[in-house]
Amino acid sequence: MKTWRMQWASALPRSAVVLHDLAMVWLCWHGLRLLRYSLAEIATRQPLWSTEDAIVLLAQGLVLWRVGLYRGLWRFASVPDLFNLAKAAIFGTIAIGLGLFLYNRLDEVPRTVLLLYPFALVGLLGAPRLVYRAWKEHTLARNRTAAVRVLILGAGRAGEALVRDLRRTGAYEPVGFLDDAAQLRGSKVQGVPVLGQIASIEEIARETAARLLVIAMPSVHASLLQRVVAACERTGLPFRMVPRLDDMLEGRSLPGELKEVAIEDLLGRSPVMPDWKSIRGWLGGRSVLVTGGGGSIGAELCRQCAKHGARRVAVVEIDELALTTIVTDLHRDFPDLDCVPVLGDCGDPAVVAHALRLAEPDAVFHAAAYKQVPLLEAQLREAVRNNVLATETVAVACREAGVGTFVLISTDKAVDPVNVLGATKRLAEMACQAMADRRSTRFVTVRFGNVLDSAGSVVPLFREQIRKGGPVTVTDPEVTRFFMTIPEACQLILQASAIGSHEAVYTLDMGEPVAIRLLAEQMIRLAGKQPGRDIAIVYSGLRPGEKLHETLFHADERYRPTSHPKILQAEARAVPGEATFEALRVLREATARYDVDALFKQLRSAVPEFSPAPVVHVAPATVVAFPARNARKT
Known part of the structure; x- marks a missing residue:
């Protein structure tokens, strides 16, 4: 009963509008005929209703309905509605002319009536709508005292x-x-x-x-x-x-x-426009596996893969809550997706082999890694085990299983590394390069810098410190970092993977470096506070393993543009395969013994550019601009 009343209430105003419009059509037709005869001083008596009137109302009514005039509301009448009225009046005139021609060959129908009819009808139908809208807005304005x-x-x-x-x-x-x-x-x-x-x-x-x-x-x-x-x-x-x-x-x-x-709106980055056609062409209908799929980058990669056509997404994650969260999200947002969750450590060969058997992936995104710079300086064994040896484990398993593409998610800190994170990620790059074989799995490395709002990044840390009333801790007044958003980073990872060749190393355009001090000040202001007055900023000094400025490009890696303006491909440096495999064997043995000294010595030997120097203030000139951007400016 309640549903019937609601349907009747919604249908009643629309019925009234239809009756109003038909009445205006009748009035317009009769009024024009009377005007025509009065101007010609012809005495005539028109009946109020005739077969001619029925044809006019039927023809015009059908046209009004077909143009969709009754799908809108008078309260929101606007210029597009007037265009609809004009279209309905013109087509209605044609329909009326055809109907009357078939009925009586247009006898006793003045041609001036047909000529003036569409103009008069637009006025008669449009004026009440605009007046009603003006009245409603005036009523709202009168009641807007507390607006x-x-x-x-x-x-x-x-x-x-x-x-x-x-x-x-x-x-x-x-x-x-x-x-x-x-x-x-x-x-x-x-x-x-x-x-x-x-x-x-x-x-x-x-x-x-x-x-x-x-x-x-x-x-x-x-x-x-x-x-x-x-x-x-x-x-x-x-x-x-x-x-x-x-x-x-x-x-x-x-x-x-x-x-x-949001702070993301103010970072000076132009929107990235991926080539979705090439991404979907590469990804569509495929099965993919993501290690570390519950993390910030891994979870977004899972979503992007599902969104752009992957038929199956397997997620390997050691954190049970993170795994549950991403799997729930994927089931909710992509109900037709075949989602394969695997709980376990990707450094365990049995876990990786099991995941590969379940997923039979065409591509593997290796996003699992430890990435907290100061923490890893004192946790060398775990950094090597997770960032280097687990990468080797996954890469070897992918090659043996015949996976088409293996994508290593790396970091700008792998360029001229001064910390454990950078050194371990650089050795992981070298391990993948040493395993590359044009007859088997395609190995692709993608490097980028800091990601906004990723777990443990500076933005959520600042946000929490501001929420608690401060102080906001910045390491150094001069420190800068490159930033991009999580979706942007993942879109460019997929783009690089779609265009990648064997042993390819890609660097993403991170825009201009951002001063962390200015980032902190802007976040404080966006929270409605004033830096230094409401929220204090404290400079704590650079932490172990940190630099003032990061570098995106290595001097010995020649970069060339790709089909995407935000991605450059590096000419990978030669890697001694046997020496790299021997270093991995030594590191694995030292890891089993928890021999930190041996791990450090072997890491220094395997990555010659690794220079764990004491904290120094690096000159701003060491910040390297994006080569492609400079080329465009010259």
């Missing part, structure tokens, strides 16, 4: 759409736009005036009594967004931003939802 006054930064398409969304809720009142475009000065968008430039935000915010600022620039470059955010911060008012299109498409934001400005 939040909003000042919008950006008078483009996003700003125009935002005004309509805010007005529909009734909880917000747009009071003005700010935009630097000179041609917009003094104009109005959806009836809301453009009041001035963004630089004048403090003064204009006071004059308009704004209580919320909204940045409606979803595609603006990060450098401009930083300037806009700085202007918003000077006002002391809360501010939000319209989400980017890719955030909505990926489900990270909902349409119409305002989001807080």
Whole structure:
């Protein structure tokens, strides 16, 4: 009974609209005929209803229905609805003409009536809709006494759409736009005036009594967004931003939802546009296995593989909670995916062999690794066991099983390593290179730097410190790092894998290095606090194994561009195969004895460029820019 009432309630207004429109069609037809005869001073008496009227109403009614006029609501009537009305009137005139021609060869139908009919009908049908919308908006405005006054930064398409969304809720009142475009000065968008430039935000915010600022620039470059955010911060008012299109498409934001400005939005990186066609062509219908699949990078790799056509995703993970979480996510988001969970250590040959038998993968992504630099300086044995020997175990098993592609997730710290993490990852690269054989498994290495919001990274650490009221700890005022987001890193890993050749080493464009001090200050401001006043920043000094600046490129590795502008391929340095395999054997024996001294000595010998020097302040000139970007500038 309740469902029937709801259906009747929703159908009643639509029925009223249909009756209104048919009445307007009748009025338009009769009115034009009377006008035509009165102008010609012809005395005639028209019946109120005739077969001709029935043909007119039937023809025009069917056309109105077919153009979808009754799928919209009068409250949201707009210019596109007027175009629909015009289309319906034109096609309706044609249908009426055909119908009357078949009925009476258009006898006693003045041609001027047919000519004027579509114009008059658009007016009669459109005017009530626009008046109704204006009345509803006026009613909302009168009831908006407690509405939040909003000042919008950006008078483009996003700003125009935002005004309509805010007005529909009734909880917000747009009071003005700010935009630097000179041609917009003094104009109005959806009836809301453009009041001035963004630089004048403090003064204009006071004059308009704004209580919320909204940045409606979803595609603006990060450098401009930083300037806009700085202007918003000077006002002391809360501010939000319209989400980017890719955030909505990926489900990270909902349409119409305002989001807080995140640190990722301000890092100066242009959006990465992967070649999805080549990725899906390589990945579609395949089975993949991801080691460390419960970690930050591993979990996102699983999602990206599932999203872009993999038929089966096997996950090897030693942490049972992390494994449960990613498997649950995959089952929820991709119900048709064949998900194969394997709990265990990928350094255990039995675990790896079991996973390969279950998954029969075409590609293996080796993301399992220890990566905390200061911790690993005092945990050499575990770093070697997990980062080097486990990599060898997985790589050998993949080659023996005939896996098509093995992808090693490496790090920029493997270039001229000064810490245990970098040295072990570089030796893992060398082990894969030594095993490469063009007749068997294709070995691909992908290097990149710090990943935002990955487990143990600086961003979640700063966020937690800010939440607790500080202080925020920065190692050195001059320290810089390269950053990219987790989805971006994984997309580029897949892209590099899709274009990879044998023994390929790829480096991802990490953009410009980011000063960690500025990162901390910006995160404090985004939390509504002031650095040094509300939240203290403490400089703790560089920790063991840390450098002031990371380097993405090795001097002896010649880099050339690939089919993707964000990826460079290095010409891999020659690796002595027998010496590398002997080093791995010695390391395995030393690991079994837990002989740290022997491990350190062998690691230094196997990776000649490993130089665990004491903490020094490296000159800023050691930061190497992305070669392809410099080439484009020259």
